[in-house]
Amino acid sequence: MSAPSTGKGHSQPSKRPAQLSVKANMLWNSLGSMTYLACQWLITIVVVRLSSGYEDAGLLSLAMSVVGIFGTFANYKMGTYQISDISRENTLGEYMGFRCLTLAGSFVACMAYAWLTCASYALITVALFYCFKAVGLIIDILHGEDQINRRMDYIGKSFMLQGVSTLAAFTVVYVLTQDLNIAIVAMLVAALGVLVLFDIPHCYRFTRVIVSLSAEKALFFLRTSLPAVIASVAASAIFTIPKQYLAVVSGDAALGIYASVAAPALVIQMGAQYLYGPLLDIFPRLFFEGDSKGFIKLLGKTVLGIIGVTVVCALILELIGGWALELLFGGSIVPYVYLLQPIILSTAATAFLWFFGDLLITLRHFWANFAGNITAFLAVVPLTFLCVNAWDMNGVSFAGAGACLLGVLMLLFFLVRSIRRGPGALERRDPSSSLEETVEKDAA
Template sequence: MSVPQVGAVRYPPLSTRENMLWNSAGSIIYLACQWFVTVLVVRLSSGYGAAGLLSLAMSVVGTFGTFANYKMGTYQVSDIKRENGTEEYLGFRLITLTGAFVACIAYALATCPLDALLTIALYFIFKGVGLVIDILHGVDQLNRRMDFIGKSFILQGLSMLVAFTAVFWLTESLNGAIVAMTVAVLGVLVLFDIPHARAFEPFGVRITAKKTAYLLRRSLSAVVAAVAGSAIFTVPKQYLLAVLGDASLGIYSSVAAPALIVQMGATYLYVPLLDIFPRHYLEGRKDEFLKLLGRTVVGIIVVGAICFVALGVVGEWALCLLFGDSIVPYAYLLQPVVVASVATAFLWFFGDLLITIRCFRGNFIGNLVAFAAVLPLSVVCVNFWGMNGVSFAGAAACLFGAAVMAVFLAKRLGEMPEQGSEAEGAADGETGKESDDGGK
């Protein structure tokens, strides 16, 4: 499928550095706005009921968000041969959203209070709009205009924060505030993301049953791997809870909160490169691939080192500011958390990198190895190091998984097509070219 050139004329591609800066800035502002919502729900309410209900909705929806996403973000931005059209990615996203919504509501009916059901449903719809926007962001990235992605995240974050604050402050209705956030991000979708994506190519929403079955089968292992990967730190946390009690888990979780900066910083570093790696791979530019790989690995290490030093200097002060003096004796947990975050970032990076070159088997096995490793490591590490054992067990498991993925990556690079060779199907997995099986 050819790519219309109108977008390239109207919006020339940006440099990798510019794309990284815009993606990072937008993502950080969006995450900050999300965090402010969780703070304001406490500050603007007369009790903690709304905060607890929002936390429940976020947790339940997050569990099923993996299936709604179905790892299509990484798949789409690495689809440089345009085997699937934007209309098909949108159609598939609506199908997975519908299936995940039904499963989410069924789970909520079975496990949550009935008065939480509407809140969970509304929050799922809010997150669903964002997942639709992500498909259009894939179009922006493929055309190397991630400034549109950054601006979209900024608009989404600020508009949802203002909408939530205004409605919740006036009514103290959590459901009303979630509806207001949904309307705000819908506005960004309709007024900003759709017009900019359509400047690159025309699209609607359409997908055949054959293509749906193909994409469901194609990314299933990546989804299972993502579920296994997301549970790597859940296992040692649950063991910590069983051995040392909920107070220890609460302390560890509070101290670990700033570590999200390390993981997200590493993600913002490599996500803008996920369409460049497969280009180098398919065109046989092994030297360029390895050079970019080396720079990315060094970049993740540098981000981790900066955070390690920074938290060593200001970590105790920051924890005291956020949580009060009672948390200060546990500042020693911070730097092992940073190490665990860097290890997690490597697991994510190598997993996504394998998906971009269509090595789903390596991504699947690597995540399963990490999950299997964390089971015995949790017992050993938590028993020996206490709360720090969560970080050590998770870090070791992630590094085991990343090492396995690196072996698969090395094998695929050894089979890399020569420069200038089309090598049909080289990036289509281990079973030969499957793109013709997609119903296009």
């Protein structure tokens, strides 16, 4: 697949850092990412423990959910695309320039959506949390360069710094002010510090950190990844829709309770992503080089790894989940421990939806990824009304899990077809080809 030429080529230092092994990269990425995830989770605990009720927790959860939809659009699936750019078609500056463009556009869309769907008092919280996430999305582009050069220790250390500094900043400011918005501003400042003081200097060891984007390359990115972006927005909305419906029918406190109980189970979803993320540049190499046995072997190990993470977490939470929730959130959360197991089911289903979708993108099956995620999105709308009305907070989990599993089945259909036919069937086809054309070629 070719891209418009815009003077590609990377300015690199004379001596590049030595690459790390796959295991070392996975270890660093996992340690750093899990540290960041734990710190973000602790922020939700801080809100509950240091406030007089669940209102701030519900407001923070709402901001996270809304920003999650448009943060996905801002990402424009450039992370997966960048690290699977094995032929180095585009420069870091072009990826960075396009990220800045999508961040600006998605902010406008995010605030318009928030104005239409959220209470007026939530708008400033949504805007501030978007700015905080925007810094992380800029850092992700630098992490893409780190991964391409197989130095994910830089990524792990960056995540550790981001997690610890943002947690500390949020906690101190929230204790002093009891103001959620000011605490989010403190997180934003801490994240900017990590970007400027750590990530930019380390990425500069591989190439110049600049912003450089032509109109031609911007249009190429827009056209190429559009199906994957729409699919990502749909995937992000799979749980946002039932959460927002829960807030409407049961109130912000119910949403805050659900988000608090759900936080520990997110380790399954994110742990799976940290497991397969370092492999997304290896899968396409194996596939396009015709090493089908190696590809299938790696695929099997990854699937078993995700299942293993799910089983271990389910057992641990079954044994100590109630005690842990009471310790973290206090006795008022104990009556809601029953929410845990359905949440585990839903997070595992989401993990597989993410994995198979990202894997199809690395194989340049953009429209197949689109079909799977849109299937899940269309399914969650009726499931939301059915499940939330029937099971209240548990309905969020049941609706999301059912929708994700339907999407996974669709993704598996395309993945199995691709494996059976091999890389020659793809012919590096133009990813802007229509869904109808792709389905006809793959299902023939």
